[in-house]
Structures are given as C-alpha cells and as structure tokens.
Amino acid sequence: MNIINIVYKNIKQRSLSSLLTILSVLLGVGLVTAVIILKKESEEKFNQTAAGYEIIVGPKGSSLQLTLSTVYQIGMPVQNMPLKVYELLKDDRRVRLAVPYVFGDNYRNFRITGTVPELFSEFEYKKGVRYNLENGSFFKNDFEAVIGKEVSEKTRLNAGDTFTGSHGIESYEGASEHSGNKFRVTGILSRTFTPSDRMIFVSMNSVWELHQREDEITGNEEQRHIVPDSSKTISAVLLKLKSPVFFDLLRRQINENKYEGINAQAVLPLFEIKQLFDIIGNINSVILVIAYLVIFTSAVSILVSIYNSMNERMREIAVMRSLGAGRFLIMKIIIFEGMFLSLTGAILGSFSGHIAVFLFEEKISALSGIKISGAVFSMFEIYLIAGTVILGMLVSFIPAVKAYRTDVSKILNS
Amino acid sequence: MLKINNLKKSFINSHKEKFGIINIPEFSADDNEQISVSGESGSGKSTFLNLISGILRPDEGEILIGDTDITKLSESRRDLFRSRNTGYIFQTFNLLQAFTALENVMLGMMFTGKTVKSTAAAALDKVGLSDRMNSRPAELSVGEQQRVAIARAIVNSPRLLLADEPTANLDKKNSVIVIDLIKALCRENKILLLLVSHEKEVVEQFPIQRSFSEINNTGVPYSR
Numbered sequence: 001m002n003i004i005n006i007v008y009k010n011i012k013q014r015s016l017s018s019l020l021t022i023l024s025v026l027l028g029v030g031l032v033t034a035v036i037i038l039k040k041e042s043e044e045k046f047n048q049t050a051a052g053y054e055i056i057v058g059p060k061g062s063s064l065q066l067t068l069s070t071v072y073q074i075g076m077p078v079q080n081m082p083l084k085v086y087e088l089l090k091d092d093r094r095v096r097l098a099v100p101y102v103f104g105d106n107y108r109n110f111r112i113t114g115t116v117p118e119l120f121s122e123f124e125y126k127k128g129v130r131y132n133l134e135n136g137s138f139f140k141n142d143f144e145a146v147i148g149k150e151v152s153e154k155t156r157l158n159a160g161d162t163f164t165g166s167h168g169i170e171s172y173e174g175a176s177e178h179s180g181n182k183f184r185v186t187g188i189l190s191r192t193f194t195p196s197d198r199m200i201f202v203s204m205n206s207v208w209e210l211h212q213r214e215d216e217i218t219g220n221e222e223q224r225h226i227v228p229d230s231s232k233t234i235s236a237v238l239l240k241l242k243s244p245v246f247f248d249l250l251r252r253q254i255n256e257n258k259y260e261g262i263n264a265q266a267v268l269p270l271f272e273i274k275q276l277f278d279i280i281g282n283i284n285s286v287i288l289v290i291a292y293l294v295i296f297t298s299a300v301s302i303l304v305s306i307y308n309s310m311n312e313r314m315r316e317i318a319v320m321r322s323l324g325a326g327r328f329l330i331m332k333i334i335i336f337e338g339m340f341l342s343l344t345g346a347i348l349g350s351f352s353g354h355i356a357v358f359l360f361e362e363k364i365s366a367l368s369g370i371k372i373s374g375a376v377f378s379m380f381e382i383y384l385i386a387g388t389v390i391l392g393m394l395v396s397f398i399p400a401v402k403a404y405r406t407d408v409s410k411i412l413n414s
Numbered sequence: 415m416l417k418i419n420n421l422k423k424s425f426i427n428s429h430k431e432k433f434g435i436i437n438i439p440e441f442s443a444d445d446n447e448q449i450s451v452s453g454e455s456g457s458g459k460s461t462f463l464n465l466i467s468g469i470l471r472p473d474e475g476e477i478l479i480g481d482t483d484i485t486k487l488s489e490s491r492r493d494l495f496r497s498r499n500t501g502y503i504f505q506t507f508n509l510l511q512a513f514t515a516l517e518n519v520m521l522g523m524m525f526t527g528k529t530v531k532s533t534a535a536a537a538l539d540k541v542g543l544s545d546r547m548n549s550r551p552a553e554l555s556v557g558e559q560q561r562v563a564i565a566r567a568i569v570n571s572p573r574l575l576l577a578d579e580p581t582a583n584l585d586k587k588n589s590v591i592v593i594d595l596i597k598a599l600c601r602e603n604k605i606l607l608l609l610v611s612h613e614k615e616v617v618e619q620f621p622i623q624r625s626f627s628e629i630n631n632t633g634v635p636y637s638r
Contacts, residue, residue, distance in 0.1 A: 001520040001529045013512040319508040322469060323566070324497020324525035326490050409464045412504060412578075 003329070007336045014309055018341060021298070021305045025345020026352055028295035029388055033353025035291055036380055038364075038372065039284050041357075043277055045370040046072070049194045050269035052125040055247070057089060057254060057266045058236040066265065067272040070101060070236040072370065073111050073195045077103045080233035081264055083204075088260050089237055094246040097122050099238040102207050105165035110151045112165050112183075112200045114207035114234075120146070123238065125194055135159055136187030142206040145183040148197040150365075152188045161185045165210070181210050193371045208232055239266075295388060298345065302338050303395040310399050317403050318411035327404045334400035335393055342392025346385040415445040415606050416466070416574060421475035423465060435461055436472070437632045443622075445573075448597055448607040450617040453626030459610035462630065463576045466608070467500050468492035479574060497525040501567030501605070503596070505579035507559045509551040515562045516547040522566035537565040541595060557588035561595065568599050575600055577609040581616050593619055 011018045050071055058066040061078035068074040086100040099122075102114035120131045120138045136159030139146050147157055157163060162182040183202060191197055208231055241247060247268075253259040254266040317330055357364075358374030365371050423436035435458040443449055453459045464470040466477055468484045471492075476483045479499060484492055509518045519534040538547055541561040551559050560580060567575055577596060581589035593616060600607040610626065611617050 001517060001524045005517075006521075009510075009512040009517075315508065316510050319504075319510065320521070320525075321493070322467065322496075322502050322504075322508075323522050324493050326493040326525075328490075329525070409461065409470045412464070412469070412508070413460045 003333060003336060006333055007340055010309075010313070010333070010337055011340060014305070017305050017309070021301050021341050022345040022348065024298035024301045025295070025342055025388060025392075026349040028291060028298045029346045029349025029384060030352035030356065031291040031294055031349075032288065032384055033350050033381060034356045035284065035287050036378070036384075037353060037357045037374065037376060039281075040378060041372040041376055042280075042364075042370065045193075045372060046273050046277070047270065048126070049370060050273045051127070052194070053238055053269045054241060055239040055251065055266050056236050056269060057085060057239060057264050060263060060265050063265060063267040064272050064276060066236060066267055067269045069103070070238070071195065071269050073198060074367075077235045080235055081262075083232040083234055085262050085264055086234055086237050088262065089239060092250075094242055094250060095239055096242045097238075097240040099123050100204060100234045101236045101238065102204050102233065103235045104207050104211065105167060107151075107163050107165050107183075107200055108155055110148070110155070110198055110200050112145070112202055112207065114204035115201055116204065119201065123240070125192060125196060129192075131192070131196070132190040133187045134190045136185070139186050139201070139203060142203050142209060143181065143183050144186045144202065144206075146187045146189060146201045147185055148189050148199045149191040150197040151200055157185050157188075159185050159187055195370065197371070198365075204232075204234070295391070299342070299388075299391045299395045302341050302392050303398055305341070306334060306337055306396060306399040307402070310402050313403075314406055314411050317406050318408045321406065321408040322412060330406070331400040331404045334403050335396045338392040338396025338400075339389050343385070343389045346388040349388075350381050350385060415447075415480060416441075416443040416608070417476075417478040418442065418466075419476050419478075421465065421477065422473045423461060423470065424473055434632050436465065436630060438462070438475070438630055441629055443606055443608065445606055446601070446604050447622060448600060448620050449609070449622040449624060450620035451608065451610045451624045451626050451629065452614070452617040453610065453612060453630075455612055457626050458630055458632070459612075459626050460578050462626070463502075463578050463608070463610060466574070467502055467576055468496045493525070498570060499573045501570070501572040501575040503560075503563050503567045503575070503577040503580045505582040507551070507556075507563045507583070509559055509562055509566075511551050514548045514550055515543060515554065515558075515565075518551070518562055519566045519569050522569050526570050534565075534569055537569040538562070540568070540599060541565045555588075556583060557585075557591060560584060560588070560592050564592070564596060564599065568603060568605065571603055572605060574606045574608065577607065579611050579613075580609065581611065581613060589613075589616065 050067070053071055056066060056070050058070065059079040059081040065075055066078050069077040080102070086098060089095055090098040097118060099115060099119045103111055105112040117138060124130055134149065151157065155163070162184050164182050183206070189196065211231070241250065251266040251268070254262070254264055257263060320330060354374045357372065361372055361374060418438055418441040421436055421438040422434060424432050424434040426432055451459060461470065465472055468487070472485055476485050482495065484495060487495060510521065513521060515538060516531070516534055519537050520529050520531065523529045523534060535544070535547060538544055541564050543558060543561055543565065546554060546558060551562070554562065575596070580596065581592055584592060596607065596609070599605070609620065617623055
C-alpha cells in the first residue's frame with residue numbers, strides 16, 4: 001500500500017468522471033499534437049522538395065501557382081509558353097541544366113508530364129540524389145512512360161503494361177480518353193517521398209503528338225506524327241545554374257522581359273513556399289490557440305472533477321488523518337490525482353494525435369503531393385505532456401488546499 | 415502511561431462566542447487498563463478522544479503518553495506519533511469503500527512508514543475475518559465492518575486504543591462480540607483501552623468505569 005495505490009483507487013472509484021476528464025485532456029493534447037505534426041512535417045517536406053528546384057521559369061501569372069503546379073502537382077498550371085524559352089535557357093552559358101515540363105493529361109488523376117531524358121540522367125531532386133529505377137528502363141521513344149512509385153502502387157501498372165491518358169490534369173466524370181493512343185510503361189521509379197512519386201513521365205513529343213492527333217482529324221497517319229513548331233509549347237522549365245551568383249541577374253532579366261524578348265517569369269520555389277507558410281502560419285496559430293484552449297478547458301474539468309468529489313471524500317480524508325496521515329500527504333494525494341489524470345490524458349492524446357495524422361496520411365498526400373508521416377516525434381511533445389501535467393498539478397492545488405484544511409475532528413464527530 | 419493535566423479546549427460557536435467544551439484538571443490511566451467513560455451525547459467525549467489522539471490541539475494543558483507530551487509536538491510529529499502509538503475506532507467504522515478489508519487494514523500501517531501485508535492479514539485473522547480479506551466494506555455485514563476497523567486500529571500494536579461509541583451502530587449480539595473482541599485484543603497486546611459510550615450496558619462491561627461529567631469540569635464556560 002502506497003500513495004500511488006490510494007490515488008489509483010480514488011480514480012477507479014470515480015471511474016466515469018475520471019474517464020470523461022481523461023477524454024477531455026486527450027482531445028486537447030491530441031489536437032495540439034496533430035496540428036504540430038502537420039505543421040512541422042508539411043513545412044519540412046515542402047521545403048525539402050522545393051530545395052531541389054533552384055529556379056522555375058514559366059509563363060507570366062501567379063508565381064505561387066507556377067511553383068505549386070510544377071513542384072507539387074497542386075492546382076492548374078499557369079499557361080503554356082513556347083518551346084523556344086527552353087531552348088534559349090538550355091543554351092545560356094550560366095545554366096548548368098534546363099529541364100522542361102509540359103502538362104496536359106492525366107491517368108487516373110496522376111499527371112502525365114512531358115519532359116526530356118536529362119531529368120533522369122542529370123537532375124538532382126535532392127542534393128546529390130538523382131532518380132533511380134526500381135525496375136525497367138527510362139523511356140527512349142515517344143509513348144513510353146516512366147511512372148512514380150505511388151502511381152505503380154495505386155494503378156498496379158508495371159513495366160510492359162499499357163494505359164491510355166485522359167484529357168486534363170485531373171480526371172473527372174465524363175472526361176474523354178485519348179482513344180487509340182496507348183502509353184507503354186518502361187520503368188518504375190524508386191520511391192523518392194516527393195511529388196514525383198505521383199507523376200508519369202513521358203517524352204514531350206508524346207504529349208504534343210497526342211494533342212496534334214486529336215486536333216487534326218484530317219490528314220494521313222504519317223502527317224499526324226509531324227507536330228508543327230507552333231504547337232510545341234511547354235508549361236515550365238526547371239533550372240540549375242552553374243553558380244548562385246547568376247541567380248539574381250537571370251531572374252531579373254526574365255521577370256523584366258529583358259531576356260531575349262521572351263515573356264515569362266522566373267520564380268524561386270523556396271521563397272514562394274516560405275511566403276505560403278507565412279500565410280498558413282497564421283491559420284496554424286489560430287488552430288493552436290483553439291487547441292490550447294481545449295487543454296485549458298480540460299484542466300478546468302480536472303479541477304471540477306476533483307473538487308466535486310471533495311465533499312463525499314471529506315470523511316475518507318478525515319479517516320486517513322486520524323490514522324496518522326499528515327496534511328501534506330493528503331494534499332499530495334489530491335495533487336497526484338490531478339497529475340495522474342492529466343498525464344494519462346496527455347499520453348493518450350499524444351498517441352491519438354499521431355494516429356489521426358497516420359489515418360489521414362493518404363488523403364494529405366493526395367491533396368498536397370507530399371508524404372506526411374504520423375510516426376514523427378518531436379521534443380515539443382515531451383514539453384506538451386509535461387506542460388499538461390504541470391497544468392493538472394496546478395489546478396489540483398485548489399481541491400488539495402481544501403483537503404489540507406479539512407476539520408478532521410468536526411467530520412469524525414458528525 | 416496516560417496523564418492529563420489542566421486540559422482545556424474551547425470552540426467558537428455560530429454566534430462567534432467562545433465556549434469551553436473541555437476542562438479536565440486531571441486524568442490518568444495506567445498501562446493495560448481498560449476504562450469506559452460514560453456520558454451524554456454532545457458532552458464532549460469525542461473531543462476528549464480527539465485531544466488525546468492529537469487530532470485536536472488543546473488551548474491549555476498537557477497530555478502525556480508515556481514520556482511524550484503530545485501538546486508540545488508539531489502537527490506533523492503528532493500525526494506520526496498517532497500513527498505509531500494510537501489506535502482509533504469510530505462509531506461509523508469509517509472504512510474506505512474503494513479498498514478491500516485487507517487494504518483498509520494496510521492503510522492503517524501506511525502512515526507509520528512500513529506496510530507489511532502479512533501483518534495486516536494476521537490482524538484480520540485475529541478478528542476472525544481471514545476469509546473476508548478481499549471483500550470490500552459494502553460486501554461485509556456491519557459487525558464485520560467494525561471488526562475490520564478494530565483490526566486496522568490494532569495492526570500497528572499501539573500503546574493506546576481509543577474507541578468512540580464503537581457499538582452505536584450495532585445490534586445487541588454484534589455489540590457484545592465487538593466489545594469482547596476489543597477487550598481481549600487489548601489485554602493480549604497490552605494496550606491501554608479508553609472507550610467512550612452513552613450505552614449503559616456497554617460501559618458496565620468494563621472494570622474501570624468513569625463518568626465524563628466527573629472528569630470534565632465545564633459547568634461554567636471558561637474564557638481565556
């Protein structure tokens with residue numbers, strides 16, 4: 001028999017009230033934990049992904065839209081721009097690597113992106129890391145496709161399989177297929193934990209030719225394979241520069257329409273993402289304030305739960321005092337009860353927060369293009385649990401003082 | 415063993431007037447004695463026991479248990495002294511409902527600093543409840559509940575056992591069993607027994623019978 005036994009028995013005796021109190025703590029801590037994980041993970045993953053892209057050149061319009069559609073496959077691409085932009089940038093002596101993207105179609109909501117083989121041979125999506133194949137080979141010809149790992153998992157497409165793309169970057173009811181134009185999967189990329197896992201890469205010519213065929217019904221089969229230069233447009237160009245010193249000048253030249261007469265914009269994805277998170281950060285703060293209020297409310301519920309039980313427990317306290325329990329020991333029992341309720345709620349809440357994120361991983365990944373993990377722990381959670389326990393301890397002081405001041409003689413004689 | 419000198423205790427009533435409830439010039443008892451104190455309800459008998467146990471602190475006077483004047487001890491020292499030297503039995507048994515019989519007895523040991531399960535079990539065995547150790551108070555008869563309370567009071571081998579109307583909630587048969595049990599255990603363990611009761615038939619079972627009105631001299635409320 002020790003103080004923990006007494007605390008446990010007291011809590012067990014009021015099991016329903018204790019359970020509801022723990023539940024309210026669980027909700028508050030779970031909410032804060034989920035928000036913190038989502039904030040931390042999304043910021044980290046968005047920044048990680050953006051870090052692979054130094055500069056993106058795209059048509060004039062929203063710079064955030066260009067970043068989100070190119071890097072994360074979120075939202076509509078801005079517009080298209082002439083292929084000439086890519087050709088000029090590729091030949092610019094300041095540019096180390098230029099990779100074009102052309103969007104247009106999808107296969108079961110996975111975007112089909114026209115690009116060049118340099119994406120696989122030279123582009124580093126993370127510092128020092130290039131795309132690898134899990135199996136198969138990179139595309140060599142038109143209408144061959146390399147698919148991301150998630151595409152393969154969700155569509156069950158494997159090397160050698162064929163599929164037909166649908167119009168538009170997202171599938172919708174009634175969307176028409178590019179009849180008769182099948183892509184053949186040549187390889188599956190190893191998992192990158194970036195939005196590329198959700199992409200289908202094909203040659204640019206495949207995308208152009210596909211639309212050319214649809215546009216020009218007339219003409220013989222041979223003529224349909226010839227895409228006029230006017231139809232060769234691209235959605236964006238990913239740039240890697242030879243030196244960071246060229247960043248500002250090149251960006252300014254493009255943005256101020258002083259680059260070979262082209263009408264485009266150059267954006268820095270990391271900067272765009274930072275701006276985006278500055279906005280989201282405010283929303284996060286509001287959610288966090290609400291979550292902290294829930295924790296505070298749950299702390300009040302600990303107070304109410306223990307305080308309400310004090311009247312019926314006065315005799316028990318008096319008995320313990322008559323058996324030799326000191327006033328401080330009685331206070332300790334009451335405070336330990338508050339700490340036990342808050343600790344149990346906080347630990348369960350922390351787990352619930354992780355489970356909630358885990359359950360929504362797929363949905364978040366589909367919406368944001370990034371893979372958020374519910375299995376990420378941070379020091380903040382330790383502070384959150386400790387803070388909740390301290391809060392539970394503080395609110396328990398009120399009933400503890402009441403217990404401390406119990407008039408033993410009066411209660412025993414009543 | 416127990417010696418009381420010039421003991422005074424007063425309370426403030428609802429009209430904020432001070433009135434004396436205890437005024438005992440002298441009271442003493444030797445080791446192993448078994449004393450019953452009779453008196454009307456509300457005469458201050460329970461307050462008398464609460465003072466001896468150290469739950470209450472007197473306004474004046476001294477209470478010597480052995481060589482220790484408990485009125486001179488700090489509250490925390492009094493609590494510890496009480497847990498080691500004084501057993502207390504109440505009219506309402508005062509068992510903790512969430513605890514089993516064994517746990518209630520162990521609770522009596524907890525505040526002395528050493529809780530030995532086998533000693534608690536032996537105490538329950540002494541009161542004839544070895545087969546009800548894991549029963550909760552609600553599962554026990556009133557007589558059994560009072561026997562658990564007795565086991566809890568003697569488990570620490572106290573020097574002094576205070577019994578405050580221990581039979582008031584019992585029927586005649588259980589009343590006799592409980593009084594015989596308390597007396598036997600105190601005799602066996604050489605414990606000074608001080609029992610207060612307003613029941614004549616209970617008081618008369620003791621070799622030393624005192625009237626509280628003779629001990630306590632509060633004919634006129636005193637003021638300090």
